[in-house]
Amino acid sequence: MAERSSQERPDAPRGAAIAFEDLMPGRTFALGEVEVDREDMLAFARRFDPQPYHLEEEAGRASILGGLAASGWYTVSLWMRAYADGVLADSTSQASPGGTVSWMAPVFPGDVLRFRIEVTGARRSKSKPNLGVVEITGTAARGEDVVMRYDFVGFFGTRATDGA
Amino acid sequence: MAERSSQERPDAPRGAAIAFEDLMPGRTFALGEVEVDREDMLAFARRFDPQPYHLEEEAGRASILGGLAASGWYTVSLWMRAYADGVLADSTSQASPGGTVSWMAPVFPGDVLRFRIEVTGARRSKSKPNLGVVEITGTAARGEDVVMRYDFVGFFGTRATDGA
Numbered sequence: 001m002a003e004r005s006s007q008e009r010p011d012a013p014r015g016a017a018i019a020f021e022d023l024m025p026g027r028t029f030a031l032g033e034v035e036v037d038r039e040d041m042l043a044f045a046r047r048f049d050p051q052p053y054h055l056e057e058e059a060g061r062a063s064i065l066g067g068l069a070a071s072g073w074y075t076v077s078l079w080m081r082a083y084a085d086g087v088l089a090d091s092t093s094q095a096s097p098g099g100t101v102s103w104m105a106p107v108f109p110g111d112v113l114r115f116r117i118e119v120t121g122a123r124r125s126k127s128k129p130n131l132g133v134v135e136i137t138g139t140a141a142r143g144e145d146v147v148m149r150y151d152f153v154g155f156f157g158t159r160a161t162d163g164a
Numbered sequence: 165m166a167e168r169s170s171q172e173r174p175d176a177p178r179g180a181a182i183a184f185e186d187l188m189p190g191r192t193f194a195l196g197e198v199e200v201d202r203e204d205m206l207a208f209a210r211r212f213d214p215q216p217y218h219l220e221e222e223a224g225r226a227s228i229l230g231g232l233a234a235s236g237w238y239t240v241s242l243w244m245r246a247y248a249d250g251v252l253a254d255s256t257s258q259a260s261p262g263g264t265v266s267w268m269a270p271v272f273p274g275d276v277l278r279f280r281i282e283v284t285g286a287r288r289s290k291s292k293p294n295l296g297v298v299e300i301t302g303t304a305a306r307g308e309d310v311v312m313r314y315d316f317v318g319f320f321g322t323r324a325t326d327g328a
Contacts, residue, residue, distance in 0.1 A: 047241075047245070048241040048242070048244050048245045048248075049241075049244050049245065049248055050245075050248055050249075050253075051248055051252055051253075051257065053259070063258070063259070064258045064259055064319070065259060071244070072259075072260065072262070073237065073240060073241050073244055076237060077211075077212040077213075077237050077241075078212070080212050080213050080235070080237055081211070081212045081213065081214075084212075084213055084214055084215055085214075088215055089214075089215075093215065094227070094228045095217070095227070095228055095229060095236075095267075096236065096267070097266060097267055097268075098236070098264065098265045098266040098267050099264070099265065100262065100263070100264040100265075101262045101263065101264075101265065102261060102262040103260070103261060103262050104261075155228070
């Protein structure tokens with residue numbers, strides 16, 4: 001993650017590589033791959049989602065998931081880390097009000113997940129002209145299959161603000 | 165979390181306290197309170213969401229969040245743990261396809277979050293008659309203010325299945 005003085009946020013994003021103006025609809029960012037680590041996956045489940053199919057092989061096999069599978073929140077969190085490192089770290093990001101997460105297929109230890117985002121919409125805030133409202137689809141894919149999708153809104157500072 | 169043999173899932177939910185039939189629209193479950201632990205919150209941010217306003221006091225104060233604030237995914241994960249312990253652990257739950265998360269206000273260390281769910285809709289699956297599709301709103305509240313809301317679908321086995 002790039003170092004950045006907090007004084008640059010939110011009104012002086014001049015040094016950031018990615019500002020609102022860079023997030024045009026259709027632009028995609030490849031965010032790398034991660035192999036799902038069994039112990040890390042289990043540690044997350046023990047702490048935040050201790051359901052049997054996230055903790056035990058046998059319970060996973062007997063469940064609708066078909067095997068010991070990651071908590072959906074773990075998969076989102078892995079995607080979030082890739083998004084934070086690959087986009088937000090050097091951006092004018094001003095947080096997010098939320099979005100819709102879809103888990104299409106279970107994720108298993110050893111799976112290699114490929115993360116990306118695509119910008120699907122962008123507009124300037126009416127109430128805050130130095131803020132942009134960006135619609136983004138984030139995905140985690142295993143091979144050709146998208147296993148998780150997150151459609152969300154992100155707020156990003158503009159480069160050219162009123163009075164700049 | 166109640167112990168349960170995996171053989172009881174998904175076709176023999178007789179022993180579970182909460183099955184599809186118990187999740188009538190309007191039913192609510194109080195899921196207890198948690199005080200946000202600063203170190204736990206920071207550990208999550210370092211691992212999954214290392215943005216400056218989730219890691220550093222100064223960056224938090226300078227940001228739109230107004231202070232060192234939790235990753236939204238941490239808040240959801242705390243809610244998930246309360247939901248897993250208070251509902252899913254002794255239920256016929258068959259996982260979830262996803263939902264929509266909304267973060268209305270930042271969450272800070274020391275905040276006491278009160279978790280609950282409310283059932284907002286329920287129907288039997290057409291393709292799988294021993295499965296119910298339940299619409300649920302989960303919330304995290306600080307005092308009277310809802311700071312996080314998660315509207316989602318959960319799948320739950322029925323008690324009375326075809327052939328039972």
